[in-house]
Amino acid sequence: MPVSDKPRQRAIVIGGSIGGLLAAHQLLAIGWEVQVFERSADDLADRGAGISTHQAIFDAASRAGLVFDTSSRTVPRAYVCLAQDGRVVEQKPAWRTMTNWSRLYRPLRDGLPPANYLDNRVLTGVENSADGVTAIFADGRRIDADLLVAADGIRSTVRAQIFGGAAPAYAGYVAWRALVPQSDLPAATWQALEDVYVFAAPDGELLVSYAVPTRVEDQHRGQHSYNIVWYRPANEVELRDLCTDDQGRQHEGSIPPHRIRRTVVETMKADARALLAKPLADVITCCADPFLQPIYDLASPRVTEGRVALLGDAAFIARPHVGAGVTKAALDAMGLADAIVAEQGRLKPALRRYNDERTRFGRWCVERGQQMGARIKRRAPGGAAPTAAELDQNCRLYLDDYIRVALDIEALTGGAGEGGAG
């Protein structure tokens, strides 16, 4: 519903992934004109993997008149800690909601009229002035607006231009990701894992895994897939090696999945067979296209400057243990629209309000992620190997941490107690 009778205000959203789409929907819902500019020329639905999430994303969808139907979620029955020898070390009732990145992206993208989404547009610069903001694109085009929402992710061009120094800091470990449709897994493996949220903690490492709805594109391969996130320490030198492809090209910060060297994948799969319980190792071994994501921390000093608002990963990157990346983007998008409505369309106080609220939550997520990931690290050289009892206890601590953070997020965001952390 428009907030006033004045001419409609105009927003440019940079980045057409989940954060940008959420922002576009929330601003359209309050009567703004919105255009999303996305760098990629492709549909993004084949990105991402399993996601554990919170109620906020479903609230944001319904406020925008979108429906994420129940087939877009799974709910595990129990959390379990699984030792390498297959023992269930701990078991607690679960109350999580799991989904798949593409199941969130698809309705958000399809729900946006084509005229509101322009692909293959690379933002190169921003100019703020007292009465407007101008986005400058690689093809030389300049587009004016009342507000620019920067949802351009971890390597945000807008953030770099505005805050120069605020760059993501590598956390010292990577996440190996595997997403395998049920039909590709041995029946016994699926039965062992299908309804449990699993924690495994080999020395200095952490694995979390759960079933999720299959990607929209893979639905012919079964209703569900199994999703693994395996956090493994890698120092800067090791990270550079992991991100170097067959041609010897070193990719900056991360490497596209199809570029990961075969030997790197084979070594990771051999480690899985040596360190993990058999069903988990089976999933990783069956995965045709595992990929890795280095883990970063980023806290922007503030999330607004003039008529620019940072949102989602462009603003704050919390380690995925908090399970709040998508939730944070949804809360940012709703918070921005709410602030504009509360200030009756006056942008200056609205952005001040947005900055105060979102900076607080963003910082909380970043700090919590750092605390939760602090035990993921290489053992000191010459240090004694942990006993089985110590490994079991470490795994229990992770499980409890994950339960606690999900409850804390629900309490902070007024959710209905259905969250999760990845």
Ligand SMILES: Cc1cc2nc3c(=O)[nH]c(=O)nc-3n(C[C@H](O)[C@H](O)[C@H](O)COP(=O)(O)OP(=O)(O)OC[C@H]3O[C@@H](n4cnc5c(N)ncnc54)[C@H](O)[C@@H]3O)c2cc1C
């Ligand atoms: C290992 C791992 C596990 C995770 N697990 C979870 C989980 O379980 N639950 C959860 O909630 N979150 C999880 N996350 C985080 C989550 O994926 C993100 O927080 C969330 O997707 C928000 O992303 P975004 O839209 O802000 O940014 P992105 O998805 O990075 O999108 C940025 C977009 O901007 C575009 N872009 C960039 N630069 C430009 C430019 N100059 N011009 C135009 N367009 C541009 C890009 O092409 C991209 O489409 C996880 C992350 C990792 C790394």
